[in-house]
Amino acid sequence: MTIWKEIMKTDPSTSQPEITRGNPPPAEMTPPVVRKSVDPSVDHQESLIGAGLAIEGKIEGEGDVRIAGKFKGDVRVKGNLAIESGAHISAEINADTVTVGGHIEGNISASTQVKLLESAQLVGDLKAKSLTVVAGSRMRGRVEFGWDEQEVKKIELNVVKKAENRPAV
8 A cells, every 4th residue: 555645736838737756754653564474373264054955965174164064964063053043953063162042963072062952853862062052942962071181081971980889680
């Protein structure tokens, strides 16, 4: 971007105004240009499956996905997955964060958080670090949340040890 100062002078010989451009201000007077850092791990792109679409297959990759239509298959994304109200999903889901507003038949595994919105309906198991459930949502299945992997392994080890130490009947 160039900054200049327009100077209006009247040329006595032609009586016409003459516009001349002065030099731009010195660099120390111009504000610095701030550029957005392009870091693929921070700047996720969002893919959309629209309300009028019905897709069967597999979704894999990095980035955010929003489903408003019908999907059947597997979803494995390093990013956020949003299931819009009115969407119908039959899938095994693995994502960082899953927000559910539609209907899901299948299991959800989220490394960060699952949000079940008022219009959500889930038939399947749910596993997440954090779970938010809004009044009106419905679910049928097993739920695990709040555990990190190390705690789960410790508990499983203790259960196995207790089973091994029980006297045979």
